[in-house]
Amino acid sequence: METKFDEMNRTLRVSLIRAKGSRPLISFLSVTLFLVMWELLPRLNLVNASYISQPSRVLTVAAEEIFHKGEFFDHLYVSFIEFSMGFILALAVGIPLGMIIGVFRKVRYLLDPPIMALWSTPMLALIPLFILWLGVGVESKLAVVFIMAVIPIIVNAVAGIREVDFPLVRAARSFCAKQRDIFIKILLPGSLPALMTGVRLGLGRAIMGMVAGEMYCSTKGLGHQLMASGQAFRMDLVVFYVSVVCLLGVSATNLMRKLETRLQRWRTTG
Amino acid sequence: MSLIRGYAALILGILSFIIILAVWELSVYLDLINPFFVSNPTAILVVLKEQIITGELFDNLSVSLVEFAVGYGAAIIVGLLLGLLIGWYKVMDYALDPFIWTLYAAPSIAFYPIFIVILGLGKPTVIAITFKLAVVLILVNTAAGIKNVDPSLIRVARSFGARRFDLFFKVALPASVPLMMAGLRLGVGRAFMGVVAAELFGSAAGLGASISYYGGLLKTSNMLASLVVVTALGVLMTTIISIIEGHFDSWRTGIGK
Numbered sequence: 001m002e003t004k005f006d007e008m009n010r011t012l013r014v015s016l017i018r019a020k021g022s023r024p025l026i027s028f029l030s031v032t033l034f035l036v037m038w039e040l041l042p043r044l045n046l047v048n049a050s051y052i053s054q055p056s057r058v059l060t061v062a063a064e065e066i067f068h069k070g071e072f073f074d075h076l077y078v079s080f081i082e083f084s085m086g087f088i089l090a091l092a093v094g095i096p097l098g099m100i101i102g103v104f105r106k107v108r109y110l111l112d113p114p115i116m117a118l119w120s121t122p123m124l125a126l127i128p129l130f131i132l133w134l135g136v137g138v139e140s141k142l143a144v145v146f147i148m149a150v151i152p153i154i155v156n157a158v159a160g161i162r163e164v165d166f167p168l169v170r171a172a173r174s175f176c177a178k179q180r181d182i183f184i185k186i187l188l189p190g191s192l193p194a195l196m197t198g199v200r201l202g203l204g205r206a207i208m209g210m211v212a213g214e215m216y217c218s219t220k221g222l223g224h225q226l227m228a229s230g231q232a233f234r235m236d237l238v239v240f241y242v243s244v245v246c247l248l249g250v251s252a253t254n255l256m257r258k259l260e261t262r263l264q265r266w267r268t269t270g
Numbered sequence: 271m272s273l274i275r276g277y278a279a280l281i282l283g284i285l286s287f288i289i290i291l292a293v294w295e296l297s298v299y300l301d302l303i304n305p306f307f308v309s310n311p312t313a314i315l316v317v318l319k320e321q322i323i324t325g326e327l328f329d330n331l332s333v334s335l336v337e338f339a340v341g342y343g344a345a346i347i348v349g350l351l352l353g354l355l356i357g358w359y360k361v362m363d364y365a366l367d368p369f370i371w372t373l374y375a376a377p378s379i380a381f382y383p384i385f386i387v388i389l390g391l392g393k394p395t396v397i398a399i400t401f402k403l404a405v406v407l408i409l410v411n412t413a414a415g416i417k418n419v420d421p422s423l424i425r426v427a428r429s430f431g432a433r434r435f436d437l438f439f440k441v442a443l444p445a446s447v448p449l450m451m452a453g454l455r456l457g458v459g460r461a462f463m464g465v466v467a468a469e470l471f472g473s474a475a476g477l478g479a480s481i482s483y484y485g486g487l488l489k490t491s492n493m494l495a496s497l498v499v500v501t502a503l504g505v506l507m508t509t510i511i512s513i514i515e516g517h518f519d520s521w522r523t524g525i526g527k
Binding site: 022023026027029030031034051052105106109110111112113114116117118119120121122123124125126127128129131132133204207208210211212215216223226227229230231233235238239241242245246249250252253254 | 278279281282283284285286287290307361364365366367368369371372375376377378379380381382383384386387388459462463465466467470471477478481482485486488490493494497500501504505507508
C-alpha cells in the first residue's frame with residue numbers, strides 16, 4: 001500500500017511540475033489565496049485590520065478616491081509632469097552624452113570617475129540638496145527624476161558604443177563611409193540593445209525618484225498622498241496609493257520590454 | 271610618452287576630480303555662487319574634521335552600517351534560499367511569480383509608510399526597507415541562475431546516473447554561482463540606497479538622518495559633508511563587492527562564459 005501511495009504521490013508531483021500549461025492556473029490560485037487570506041484574517045480577528053487593511057476596504061476607498069473626489073487626478077497629473085519632464089530631459093542629455101563618452105577615449109577617462117561615483121552613490125540622498133536649491137515644488141522632483149534616470153542611461157550608452165563590433169567601423173571607413181553614416185548605420189544600431197537596457201533601468205529609477213522626492217517633501221503628487229495617508233494612519237489609503245504606484249511601475253516596465261523586443265526586430269531586419 | 275599614455279585613465283580621472291573641486295572652490299571664492307547653496311570643499315573638510323573629533327561622524331556611520339549589515343544579511347539568507355527553491359521547483363515559481371514580479375517592478379520606497387505603521391519610526395523600519403530593496407534582486411538572480419543551467423550539463427549528469435539530489439548540488443548550484451554573485455552585487459547598491467533613503471524620511475541617527483537634519487536647518491556644509499561620506503562609502507562597497515564577484519568568475523560554465 002505504502003509503495004503504491006508513494007508512487008501515486010510522485011507521479012502527481014512530477015505531473016504538477018512538468019505541466020507547462022499550469023503556470024496561469026497556479027499563479028491565479030496563489031494570488032486568489034493571498035487576497036482571500038488578507039480579507040479573512042482581519043475578519044476573524046486574527047490580525048488587526050488597522051495595520052494591514054483589507055482588499056474590500058481598499059476597493060471602497062479606491063472607488064471613492066477615483067470617482068468621488070477630483071483630487072486624485074490632480075495628484076496623478078503632478079506626478080506625471082514631474083516624471084515625464086525629468087525623464088525626457090534625462091534621455092535628451094544622457095544618450096548623446098553617453099555616446100560622446102563612448103566614442104572619445106579622452107572624454108571617457110575624464111568623465112568616467114565622477115559618473116561612476118554618482119552611479120554607486122544612493123542618489124536619493126540628493127533629495128534634500130535639490131529641495132534646498134529648487135524649493136518644495138515640481139522643480140526639485142524633476143531634478144531628482146532626472147539625476148536618477150540619467151546616470152544609468154549614460155552608463156549603458158557608453159557600454160553600448162563599446163560593444164559595437166569595431167571591425168565594422170574599420171570596414172565602413174575603408175569603403176569611404178562618412179562620419180555621419182558610420183554613426184547612423186553602425187554605431188547607433190550596434191549600441192541599441194545596451195541603450196534600451198539603460199532606458200529601462202532609468203525608467204524604473206525615475207519612478208523611484210519621483211515617489212521618493214514627493215514623499216520627502218512636497219505639496220502634491222502620489223508620493224505626497226502616500227506619506228500623508230501613512231501619517232494619518234489610514235492603511236486603506238496607503239495600500240491604494242502603493243497599488244497605484246506599483247501599477248505605474250509594472251506597466252512602465254512592461255511597455256519598455258515590448259519596445260525593446262520591437263526595436264530588436266528592427267535592428268536585425270533593417 | 272608611452273608612460274603617460276599607459277596611465278592616461280588614471281591621470282585624467284584624478285584631473286577631473288581636481289577640476290571639479292577647483293571650480294567649486296574658486297566660484298565660491300570669487301563670489302560667483304552663494305556658498306549657502308553649494309558650500310565649498312574647504313568648509314566641508316572643516317566640518318568633517320569637526321565631526322570626527324566630536325565623534326558624530328563615527329556614531330552616524332556605525333548606526334547606518336549596522337542597519338545595512340542586518341538588512342542586507344537577512345536579504346542574503348532569505349533571497350538565496352527562496353531563490354533556490356523558486357529556481358528548482360516550478361510550482362513555487364508559478365505560485366510566487368506574480369508577487370515577485372510586482373515587487374521587482376514597483377518602487378520599493380513606496381512601501382515605507384506601511385513599514386512605519388507596522389514597525390514604527392526608527393531602526394526596524396530602516397532595516398525592513400533595506401531588506402525589501404535587496405532581497406528581490408538577490409532572489410530573482412538566484413532563481414534565474416538555477417533556471418538557466420546549461421541543459422546539456424543536466425543531460426550528461428543524468429545519463430551518468432545522477433539523481434535529482436546530485437543534479438541540484440553538483441550541477442545546478444555551482445553553475446548558478448555567477449548569477450547569484452551578480453544578484454548580491456546589485457543588492458549591495460540597493461540595500462545601501464534603502465538605508466540612506468529610509469533614514470532620510472525618518473530616523474534619529476545615521477548618515478541619511480544627518481543629511482535630512484542639516485538640510486532642514488539649511489546648514490549646507492554639514493549636509494554635504496554627510497553626502498560626501500555616503501558617496502565614499504557607496505564607492506567603497508561597490509569596489510569591494512566587484513572584487514569578490516571577480517573571484518567567482520571562474521565558476522562560469524558553458525554559454526555564460
